[in-house]
Amino acid sequence: MLRPIIHALVLGAAASAATIAHAHITFEGDEAPAASTYKAVLRVGHGCEGSPTEVIRVQVPEGVIAVKPMPKPGWDLETVVAKYDQPYQYYESTLTEGVKEIRWSGNSLPDAWYEEFVFRGHLPDEAAGTVIYFPVVQECEDGVHRWIEIPADGKTRDDYKEPAPGVTLTPKVED
Amino acid sequence: MRVLLGLLPVLLALLCGGAGSAHAHAVLLESTPADGAVLAAEPAALMLRFSEPVRPLAVRVLDAAGAVISDGEEVMAHDAMLHLPLGQTFRNGSYLVTYRVTSLDAHPVGGSIVFAVGEPLTDISAEVGESGRWWAPVLLMRFLTYVGLAVGAGGALFLLLVVGPHTAPPPSLHRLVTAGAALGAGAALLSIGIHGAHLLDSPYRDVLATALWTDAAASAFGAGALITSGGLALVACAPRFQGWMRRPLLGLGALAAVAGLPLAGHVTTAGAWWLTAPVLVAHGLCVALWIGSLGGLVIQVARDGRDAGLMLERFSRIAVPAVIVLLASGTLMAILQVRDPETLLTTTYGRILLLKLAVVTLLLLLAAINKWRLTPAIRAGAARAAHRFRQTVGLEAAGAALILAATASLGLTPPPRALAELDPSGPGYVTETSAAGRRVLIEVAPARPGPNDVRLTLTTPGGEPVQPLELHVAVGQPAAGIEPLQREAEPDGQAYRIAGLVLPVSGVWRVQVEALVSDFERIATAVDIHIH
Numbered sequence: 001m002l003r004p005i006i007h008a009l010v011l012g013a014a015a016s017a018a019t020i021a022h023a024h025i026t027f028e029g030d031e032a033p034a035a036s037t038y039k040a041v042l043r044v045g046h047g048c049e050g051s052p053t054e055v056i057r058v059q060v061p062e063g064v065i066a067v068k069p070m071p072k073p074g075w076d077l078e079t080v081v082a083k084y085d086q087p088y089q090y091y092e093s094t095l096t097e098g099v100k101e102i103r104w105s106g107n108s109l110p111d112a113w114y115e116e117f118v119f120r121g122h123l124p125d126e127a128a129g130t131v132i133y134f135p136v137v138q139e140c141e142d143g144v145h146r147w148i149e150i151p152a153d154g155k156t157r158d159d160y161k162e163p164a165p166g167v168t169l170t171p172k173v174e175d
Numbered sequence: 176m177r178v179l180l181g182l183l184p185v186l187l188a189l190l191c192g193g194a195g196s197a198h199a200h201a202v203l204l205e206s207t208p209a210d211g212a213v214l215a216a217e218p219a220a221l222m223l224r225f226s227e228p229v230r231p232l233a234v235r236v237l238d239a240a241g242a243v244i245s246d247g248e249e250v251m252a253h254d255a256m257l258h259l260p261l262g263q264t265f266r267n268g269s270y271l272v273t274y275r276v277t278s279l280d281a282h283p284v285g286g287s288i289v290f291a292v293g294e295p296l297t298d299i300s301a302e303v304g305e306s307g308r309w310w311a312p313v314l315l316m317r318f319l320t321y322v323g324l325a326v327g328a329g330g331a332l333f334l335l336l337v338v339g340p341h342t343a344p345p346p347s348l349h350r351l352v353t354a355g356a357a358l359g360a361g362a363a364l365l366s367i368g369i370h371g372a373h374l375l376d377s378p379y380r381d382v383l384a385t386a387l388w389t390d391a392a393a394s395a396f397g398a399g400a401l402i403t404s405g406g407l408a409l410v411a412c413a414p415r416f417q418g419w420m421r422r423p424l425l426g427l428g429a430l431a432a433v434a435g436l437p438l439a440g441h442v443t444t445a446g447a448w449w450l451t452a453p454v455l456v457a458h459g460l461c462v463a464l465w466i467g468s469l470g471g472l473v474i475q476v477a478r479d480g481r482d483a484g485l486m487l488e489r490f491s492r493i494a495v496p497a498v499i500v501l502l503a504s505g506t507l508m509a510i511l512q513v514r515d516p517e518t519l520l521t522t523t524y525g526r527i528l529l530l531k532l533a534v535v536t537l538l539l540l541l542a543a544i545n546k547w548r549l550t551p552a553i554r555a556g557a558a559r560a561a562h563r564f565r566q567t568v569g570l571e572a573a574g575a576a577l578i579l580a581a582t583a584s585l586g587l588t589p590p591p592r593a594l595a596e597l598d599p600s601g602p603g604y605v606t607e608t609s610a611a612g613r614r615v616l617i618e619v620a621p622a623r624p625g626p627n628d629v630r631l632t633l634t635t636p637g638g639e640p641v642q643p644l645e646l647h648v649a650v651g652q653p654a655a656g657i658e659p660l661q662r663e664a665e666p667d668g669q670a671y672r673i674a675g676l677v678l679p680v681s682g683v684w685r686v687q688v689e690a691l692v693s694d695f696e697r698i699a700t701a702v703d704i705h706i707h
Contacts, residue, residue, distance in 0.1 A: 057695075135696070137694050146695075148694075148695050148697055
């Protein structure tokens, strides 16, 4: 007698989980230690209302340094290198500029297909729990999604229609 | 003469009336927080909007105990708008904002607003308004500068245009012109420091402070006074030069002295400067010629009746076109300043102007008697005519002094066009808010139920324009259950505009603004506007 209800609950939960995973562009591993090198895997699960994705642009936030994108067969890769707001110590060297924007283009990813875009960067030495957001613009053959909303204090990504993907810092690993 | 002297108390009474309402030319149209507002949360910024562009002199925010919350160091001026970011914490209570600004025409305006945070507004005592202690010195210096201009620059014009190069003017005439020019040059110089003290409403002893003088000299008023003073100094020195140098120096000095006037007055803000500045200079030159000639004519008539007759005739020929220019330019400036004829009787400015016009009319009558009755008689050599001439010129001089006094006080009285902007049903509603470090200025006109034009201007805190890629606006009235109307704003110069947005009912409307300022950044903010 309970079975239909349980079925409904399970189905409903699965459906809503699927919606969230499907709706947003997110990072595969969305937690990483502060002041560590992070491999970001950007998951693109859909285009723009059925239209294929042609360009993915990622903005590197201030404080994330030494960023290197991974080339992707079939996609053109460009970066925008610019001055940091302040110099950063990175191992034995001082970095004053670096990649601030990554752009993959020149291909067409159908709405029905899934793809991942990868880059690497050094995360800032900030308190655990801090979320570092990477605004992303997804340009499609027809239309654009701007995953650039950064939650205000007291809000979460779920409160927004097009939240920026983010990585939550965990305590720094002392070496 | 007696009639004119009888008018003097009336004029003085009017001047004192002007002193009482010495809130000069730019007027505060509105503020955020509004005067008397009770806010639920502390304000992030203070915004003051005036009727014309202003330069801040001092803006302070005080709490009810009189402690300074903000000394206004970070205040920024943006045309007619002052913006002061308030990063401070505001405890619940009442607050007072006092401000002091100068408008484009260099006149100071002071005032205050009160608001409360988190609790009802309590009576908050304020050191509002101004002491008015500098009003009389400023008026006196203006008057003396005008007298110097009329006697000095006007005398120079008389020497150039009426006496001519082939007649040697009597030394007494040169002495009169030199004395007048020196008086005016000195008064114009002194007026710089006194004007500075008036702007800041400083105590008397501060008038000797060097910074006050240098600051005032760097203002538009200071520049004008320096030019006038320099021109008059040139006129005063010119008689020392012999030969051909003298006349160009007189001419240059007189022109420069009058050319300094538009910088210091508020006529220039009444319309386009390319119209008002030449009109004012023409007016000044004609007034100076008329008044400056009076002394010269009397001296000439006393010296030599027959030569004087020729000179009077020459003066008459110049005087007629000069009076026409004088009246035309005066009328034009009066129209620009007054706009609504009704205000001639209802405002201090209008009443002083009417008085000035009455004296001008009397002077024109006297001038007509001189021209058509006495000038032919003097030419015919009638001794009594010369005596009568001196009498009428004495009357004219007294009238001229009244006119100059009235003009000096007009310069210190807000013209009706500035007061008209105070009309509460005036043009639209303006408010300002900020989002992610950008200032968003929202102007709604006419801010009445029905179609409205909404203008949005985004700037950086430094005042640089921000041009968003997209600007989305939603306007709703949540209290009345009116769901937001969604609109995309179209670029309009450096601003963005929504034309003909229909706001069907009056009340408080919520405006939500979303701007895509770069590919990766969208900012959002919301602010209330009042539609009545």
